[in-house]
Amino acid sequence: MEEFSLLISYMQKHDMKNYHIYGMGAALVDTEIEVDDAFLLANGVDKGLMTLVDVDRRNQLMDSLKGHLVHARRASGGSGANTIIAARYFGSDVFYSCRVANDEYGDFYLQDMSHAGVDTCDQDENNEGITGKCLVMVTPDAERSMNTYLGISETLSARELDVEAIKASEYLYIEGYLVSSDVSRAATIKAKKIAEENGVKTSLSLSDPGIVTFFREGMEEMIGEGVDLLFCNEDEAMAWAMTDDIDIAISALRSIAKTFVITRGARGALVFDGTQELHIPAKKVKAVDSNGAGDMFAGAFLHGLTAGYGFQKAGELACAAAAEVVSGYGPRLAAEKHKVILQQVICPE
Ligand SMILES: Nc1ncnc2c1ncn2[C@@H]1O[C@H](COP(=O)(O)OP(=O)(O)O)[C@@H](O)[C@H]1O
Numbered sequence: 001m002e003e004f005s006l007l008i009s010y011m012q013k014h015d016m017k018n019y020h021i022y023g024m025g026a027a028l029v030d031t032e033i034e035v036d037d038a039f040l041l042a043n044g045v046d047k048g049l050m051t052l053v054d055v056d057r058r059n060q061l062m063d064s065l066k067g068h069l070v071h072a073r074r075a076s077g078g079s080g081a082n083t084i085i086a087a088r089y090f091g092s093d094v095f096y097s098c099r100v101a102n103d104e105y106g107d108f109y110l111q112d113m114s115h116a117g118v119d120t121c122d123q124d125e126n127n128e129g130i131t132g133k134c135l136v137m138v139t140p141d142a143e144r145s146m147n148t149y150l151g152i153s154e155t156l157s158a159r160e161l162d163v164e165a166i167k168a169s170e171y172l173y174i175e176g177y178l179v180s181s182d183v184s185r186a187a188t189i190k191a192k193k194i195a196e197e198n199g200v201k202t203s204l205s206l207s208d209p210g211i212v213t214f215f216r217e218g219m220e221e222m223i224g225e226g227v228d229l230l231f232c233n234e235d236e237a238m239a240w241a242m243t244d245d246i247d248i249a250i251s252a253l254r255s256i257a258k259t260f261v262i263t264r265g266a267r268g269a270l271v272f273d274g275t276q277e278l279h280i281p282a283k284k285v286k287a288v289d290s291n292g293a294g295d296m297f298a299g300a301f302l303h304g305l306t307a308g309y310g311f312q313k314a315g316e317l318a319c320a321a322a323a324e325v326v327s328g329y330g331p332r333l334a335a336e337k338h339k340v341i342l343q344q345v346i347c348p349e
Pocket residue numbers: 232233234262263264265266267268269282283284285287290291292293294295297318319320322323326
């Protein structure tokens with residue numbers, strides 16, 4: 001009894017809140033622009049991938065993009081943030097660790113997160129620099145090619161971890177892109193250790209095939225002894241297994257993840273629930289922009305699991321939500337839309 005009241009007073013003192021998901025990722029402000037394949041070719045942009053760029057290259061591309069149709073001039077993004085916001089809009093309680101600069105874009109970013117109901121870590125007062133930015137170029141085949149200037153986002157470090165919030169979460173979700181920065185990678189490893197020691201499930205997204213290939217050692221370090229849940233698309237799975245045979249990739253994933261999801265674009269997703277493989281079909285839609293489809297899938301899926309719907313229903317919810325994302329521009333859906341999808345998938349009439 002005494003222990004119980006001590007716990008209550010500790011929780012009151014620390015104003016502890018439980019979270020369904022604690023996310024970590026790069027804070028990027030997105031600009032989304034429509035282009036054609038000739039533009040990508042003429043400007044040396046790698047199609048379908050995320051490429052890291054410096055300020056000069058970004059400015060040069062921005063100049064070349066003048067006159068193109070802009071779908072979003074300023075939207076808070078970053079893969080992990082898209083996932084966490086999606087989970088929030090479905091009803092999960094979420095926390096996000098990220099780093100922005102003391103500039104207009106940084107203020108915008110934090111306001112946007114707070115407006116969405118996402119709790120974020122305190123920002124270091126020493127935050128001179130430039131908030132990260134991502135140029136998302138969308139071609140008529142709905143493919144997105146990204147050029148990212150990480151700015152201060154790549155200095156996300158263990159300082160931005162809220163240890164009590166990690167301990168009070170059901171899942172830790174790590175964006176694989178963080179592998180490219182030494183301090184951020186170290187922070188993810190620390191967060192994962194805290195999670196493992198405190199019975200918090202760990203999840204990770206492989207993010208991008210190029211990232212998996214170029215930062216292989218770092219990715220191995222991040223994965224360590226394995227994770228509870230892994231998200232990837234087919235290209236990332238095969239890049240991880242260094243094969244072009246998806247069956248070999250599936251076997252390879254089994255040795256690093258207790259459960260996993262391989263998204264397959266218009267063919268839906270393969271979900272491994274720890275025992276069996278579930279094949280979840282995609283919803284038939286006209287795709288215009290695939291940006292954020294995987295991010296939305298992960299957010300909806302994590303929400304589905306933490307809400308107790310199980311792997312099959314979580315997969316159905318995720319496919320339904322991701323299909324909505326690809327049928328419009330931008331990686332996000334309006335807040336109200338999530339409730340409609342939830343109703344349609346979880347409690348149809
Ligand atoms: N053309 C499409 N039609 C319907 N759903 C799609 C389409 N493309 C993607 N999706 C949905 O989005 C999910 C993630 O897409 P995918 O392209 O595999 O990931 P990523 O965007 O990470 O590359 C898929 O599992 C599917 O549910």
